[in-house]
Amino acid sequence: MSTINSFTNLTTADIARAAQMYGTPFYLYDETFIKSRCREFLNMPSAFDFGVRYAVKANPCRSVLKLIAAEGLLFDASSLNEVTRTHLAGIEYEKIMLTSQETYSGDTMQLLQENLLAGLKYNVCSLNQLMQIGDFASANKIDIGLRIHPGIGTGESATRTVGDDYSCFGIHSSDWKQALSYAEEKGLKFRHIHVHIGSGGDMDIWRQSIDIELDIIENHFPHAESLSFGGGLKEARMPDELSANLTELGNYAKDKLTDFYKRTGRKLKSEIEPGSYIVANAGYAVTKVIDMKKTRRASFIILDGGMELNSRPLLYGSKHPFYIVSKDGRALISSEFDNTNHNFKAVVAGKCCESGDCQTLAIDGRAITRTMNRPNIGDFVLIGGVGAYCSSMAPFNYNSHTQAPEVISAGNGDFKLARRRQTIEQLLQNEV
Ligand SMILES: *Cc1c(COP(=O)(O)O)cnc(C)c1O
Numbered sequence: 001m002s003t004i005n006s007f008t009n010l011t012t013a014d015i016a017r018a019a020q021m022y023g024t025p026f027y028l029y030d031e032t033f034i035k036s037r038c039r040e041f042l043n044m045p046s047a048f049d050f051g052v053r054y055a056v057k058a059n060p061c062r063s064v065l066k067l068i069a070a071e072g073l074l075f076d077a078s079s080l081n082e083v084t085r086t087h088l089a090g091i092e093y094e095k096i097m098l099t100s101q102e103t104y105s106g107d108t109m110q111l112l113q114e115n116l117l118a119g120l121k122y123n124v125c126s127l128n129q130l131m132q133i134g135d136f137a138s139a140n141k142i143d144i145g146l147r148i149h150p151g152i153g154t155g156e157s158a159t160r161t162v163g164d165d166y167s168c169f170g171i172h173s174s175d176w177k178q179a180l181s182y183a184e185e186k187g188l189k190f191r192h193i194h195v196h197i198g199s200g201g202d203m204d205i206w207r208q209s210i211d212i213e214l215d216i217i218e219n220h221f222p223h224a225e226s227l228s229f230g231g232g233l234k235e236a237r238m239p240d241e242l243s244a245n246l247t248e249l250g251n252y253a254k255d256k257l258t259d260f261y262k263r264t265g266r267k268l269k270s271e272i273e274p275g276s277y278i279v280a281n282a283g284y285a286v287t288k289v290i291d292m293k294k295t296r297r298a299s300f301i302i303l304d305g306g307m308e309l310n311s312r313p314l315l316y317g318s319k320h321p322f323y324i325v326s327k328d329g330r331a332l333i334s335s336e337f338d339n340t341n342h343n344f345k346a347v348v349a350g351k352c353c354e355s356g357d358c359q360t361l362a363i364d365g366r367a368i369t370r371t372m373n374r375p376n377i378g379d380f381v382l383i384g385g386v387g388a389y390c391s392s393m394a395p396f397n398y399n400s401h402t403q404a405p406e407v408i409s410a411g412n413g414d415f416k417l418a419r420r421r422q423t424i425e426q427l428l429q430n431e432v
Pocket of ligand 1: 055057058076078099196198199200230231232233273274275276277388
């Protein structure tokens with residue numbers, strides 16, 4: 001029996017069976033893959049105390065959070081709702097850190113304060129956020145972390161670069177003085193310094209940002225006892241992409257932290273905050289071919305799920321691998337791993353009324369073809385690499401399509417439903 005690729009135990013027969021059970025389209029997450037990625041992070045070389053914090057926004061599915069919590073990871077939330085969601089998955093507030101663009105007042109400030117008293121960790125990302133929480137933190141002796149704007153960034157695209165001077169994340173160097181004098185006035189100490197420079201960018205720049213962060217801590221933040229390097233570790237979705245090398249990055253950070261200790265006598269605890277690297281390649285959108293068409297220029301495969309499941313091609317021009325499984329669960333045709341003698345070129349489109357609803361798009365939004373074997377109507381097309389920023393970022397109700405279910409593959413041919421398919425009634429329920 002053939003597995004659909006070299007990094008999963010999912011077989012073609014499993015796919016056809018799951019499609020029978022849940023109906024297409026649906027997201028399928030490979031539990032074994034997620035666990036092994038968690039362990040890879042926990043085994044990274046490190047100088048001193050080291051923690052791994054999963055970025056919830058990549059994939060906040062409750063079953064996924066529980067799985068990752070069971071591996072011993074901590075959690076990074078990007079909003080107060082993500083804090084609530086993570087806590088509702090059974091995760092203690094002490095394991096959650098909030099690093100957000102949000103500001104709070106009224107009910108949301110009340111909730112933030114309750115969560116902080118229950119152990120939530122909070123990084124302020126602006127002077128305004130700092131001043132909103134300063135008195136409360138001071139009165140309750142709660143340590144607040146600070147996200148610095150490091151002045152450099154890198155990402156797979158400009159839209160995912162969050163550390164340079166054209167992005168607004170974290171407190172810029174021009175405001176550190178004010179943040180520090182405010183903290184001093186309130187008797188607060190910044191014991192945790194946080195940096196995150198973008199998603200999936202150049203790992204040379206990621207290494208440089210470690211140097212910069214340590215330099216900033218040495219020169220400006222005398223009370224820092226821990227730091228976060230952020231996430232953004234590049235995960236290859238396509239065979240011609242290169243993933244980050246965790247051992248090499250771990251060794252780099254280890255050397256730098258050791259040097260820092262020798263220079264300053266300060267043993268800094270460190271954290272890393274991956275999202276994509278843990279879940280991206282654990283996820284498949286299982287879709288069915290519902291139609292085939294052609295124009296003078298191109299052939300088209302129409303799937304029953306597209307941009308409303310995976311908007312990354314439309315947002316970023318991202319490429320995802322396809323795996324084609326015949327409707328009876330046998331033939332596997334993987335366009336990416338063996339494309340030597342395929343001669344069919346097609347645009348892979350979804351069912352939305354939008355020419356951008358294609359899984360094969362150039363960076364400028366033009367539909368492009370992919371070379372692959374020719375599927376038949378009724379066959380399954382799996383879109384790979386959709387475990388991160390797909391379900392969580394999708395415009396899922398466009399064209400009034402209902403949100404697709406999420407299914408966990410537990411490894412030995414077992415499937416567990418993690419989220420039901422949305423119904424049309426649920427789609428409409430808040431309309432008055
Ligand atoms: C999004 C985000 C991450 C994770 O980024 P990935 O590219 O998914 O690894 C980590 N930390 C913060 C603060 C983030 O906003």
